[in-house]
Amino acid sequence: MKPVRTTARAMLGAIFVVSGVRIVLNPDSKVEAAKRVTDRVGPMLERVDPRLPSDARTLVRLKAGTDLIAGLLLATGRFTRPAAAVLAANLVPTTVAGHPFWTMSGPERAQHEGHFLKNLGLLGGLLLAAADTQGKPGIGYRTSHAVERSQRSMRRAVRTARREAKIARRSAAAARRLPG
Template sequence: MKPVRTTARVLLSGIFLASGIKALAGPGGLVPRAKRVTDPMATMLEKIDPRLPTDPETLVQINGVVQVGGALLLALGHFTRPAATMLAASLIPTTIAGHPFWTIKDPEERQRQQVQFLKNLGLLGGLLLAAADTQGRPGLRWRTEHLADSVAGSVRRGTKTAKREAKIAMLTARDRLPG
């Protein structure tokens, strides 16, 4: 199964690497479409911390960095679950800003944008699968539950042993008492 996972991760990461590089190299061309998302986000970011960047070009570049970094991690098989999660998070505003088919009047252009929107939803589905994939190993929830069970078992055994040793010590002490 490992070759399938590796191939799938590489194929899935390709579009994010390409679009992330495009955003870093020429953010100006993406800014007009991105403003649909960056302008409301800027208001929210200013409320969180006024030092956070809010200009659309910088936000497009940050999204590009997330996409390039996430794509490389995913393709190389390092931190694949967090990488897929980061890419999924970056894909949502990218899709809303880049393919608002619901605002387009021209039927042909609307159809093209709807296809791109749906393609991105398919990518999002692939990223969600990658984010949930434990590669056949137990997930954190399973490991936590089994660790708790193991600790509880160890405590029970330790308690039983301590009771038995205390009983033996009491019997031994009683046998040694004079008469």
């Protein structure tokens, strides 16, 4: 299964790497579409910290850089789960801002609806990659089983301690009965 995972991650990450490079080099091509989201997010960022960038061009470039880095990490098999989660989180505003087919009509609507559905498919793949433990137990499984092992170990220790205390009581009682 490892070759399939490796190939799938490389294929999934490639679209974000290529797109990220293109947009970092030419952010103006996406600024107008991004304004649907950045006009709402910008004021919130300014309230959080006035030093944070809030203009659409800078936010587009930052998002593209994040996609580029996370795409490279996913494609190369490094930090695959966090990289896939970051890409999935970034894909949601991109899809909503870039392909609002519900506001369109005619052939333009069909085109954007297709891109929207393609992005949903990518999102599904990213969610699978973010959840993929590569055949190893996930942290939830390992945690619950570690707790169960600890509880079994404690029960065993308590039984052993009781048994040893019982033996010690018998030994002490027998020692008291011996003529001394």
